[in-house]
Amino acid sequence: MKKTDIEKLQRNNIKNLQPYSSARSEYSGTGAIFLDANENPNNAPFNRYPDPLQLKLKNEIAKIKDVSTDHIFLGNGSDEAIDLLIRAFCQPVTDNILSIDPTYGMYKVCADINEVKFNRILLTGDFQLDVSAMLKMVNKHTKLLFLCSPNNPTSNSFRENDVMKIIDSFEGLVVLDEAYIDFSRHRGFLNKLPEYQNLVILQTFSKAWGLAGIRLGMCFADSRVIAVMNKIKYPYNVNRPALAIALEALVKNKQAKDRWLEEIINERERISKELTKIPCIIRVFPSDANFILVKVKNPGTIYEYLKNKKIIVRDRSKVSLCDGCLRFTVGTAEENDLLLKALEKMD
Numbered sequence: 001m002k003k004t005d006i007e008k009l010q011r012n013n014i015k016n017l018q019p020y021s022s023a024r025s026e027y028s029g030t031g032a033i034f035l036d037a038n039e040n041p042n043n044a045p046f047n048r049y050p051d052p053l054q055l056k057l058k059n060e061i062a063k064i065k066d067v068s069t070d071h072i073f074l075g076n077g078s079d080e081a082i083d084l085l086i087r088a089f090c091q092p093v094t095d096n097i098l099s100i101d102p103t104y105g106m107y108k109v110c111a112d113i114n115e116v117k118f119n120r121i122l123l124t125g126d127f128q129l130d131v132s133a134m135l136k137m138v139n140k141h142t143k144l145l146f147l148c149s150p151n152n153p154t155s156n157s158f159r160e161n162d163v164m165k166i167i168d169s170f171e172g173l174v175v176l177d178e179a180y181i182d183f184s185r186h187r188g189f190l191n192k193l194p195e196y197q198n199l200v201i202l203q204t205f206s207k208a209w210g211l212a213g214i215r216l217g218m219c220f221a222d223s224r225v226i227a228v229m230n231k232i233k234y235p236y237n238v239n240r241p242a243l244a245i246a247l248e249a250l251v252k253n254k255q256a257k258d259r260w261l262e263e264i265i266n267e268r269e270r271i272s273k274e275l276t277k278i279p280c281i282i283r284v285f286p287s288d289a290n291f292i293l294v295k296v297k298n299p300g301t302i303y304e305y306l307k308n309k310k311i312i313v314r315d316r317s318k319v320s321l322c323d324g325c326l327r328f329t330v331g332t333a334e335e336n337d338l339l340l341k342a343l344e345k346m347d
């Protein structure tokens, strides 16, 4: 078991913070006359504040993920968890964060907002981790290390040994973003949580579950890390409709989610193959996610051409190591056919 002194890692002001105590955290029972939270007594159920700790939903997530509820934080998308981790553990100006390049942009944006220096190590030519360069970059002020596997926008997963070497060696918290893990050939690192107190895993309802609109992200970590996040979050950070929709999805829509996953993965494999036959495409990178990165001859022209046909893709050509690249999310079979047909007409 790798031990981590979570108490020591926290910023002092967070350690000493007296958190807000909401009405629903002081009394969470049911069937009472609620005159404590200045709610309107009409318009049930949305007149009532939601459960600040989302226990009903966490109990269902705990069953599916095989972790206990005190190891789960739920937030307004994974983005909330990213921001809270930085606010809890990084002293502005003094501390720093280490991550990779290219990767998901919100780690740097949240670091910048919090005035925390964000250092990045370029991935290798085959989009893998440069572990020794990363570990060399660590200093005593490096509190968080952000990884993303499968990585956005490169779409590949990192080698398990490399990720483990980083978790083993780094003394701060390793935040591993697994937003795309359901589409991956790899099982992810949730099963490592009991052994590593410094491991934090992000997952989301936005991708495989098809619920980007409700803004619900999951964070799995040591219960002391989760307690710090709960201490500083806004009291009712996940709203009642989002809780109800997610609970219904977990209880009733698991088969639909599994069917969508199968369809998306099949489509990913099909269009990855078809894209290699298209003249304007120079290279199709192997994908372990629900999007495909392709290198094209002229990304700006192709992006505009597709946009004029109302097919919107992501131009990633200005991103490190992604020179000339566009990113295509895997859509329905019909949508993907329209994309392929449009691209075939390009030189």
Ligand SMILES: Cc1ncc(COP(=O)(O)O)c(C=O)c1O
Pocket: 076, 077, 078, 079, 080, 104, 148, 152, 177, 179, 203, 204, 205, 206, 212, 215, 216, 217
């Ligand atoms: C790697 C990664 N993490 C997190 C997110 C955002 O997740 P959420 O919708 O839960 O905020 C994205 C969105 O594209 C992503 O690519």
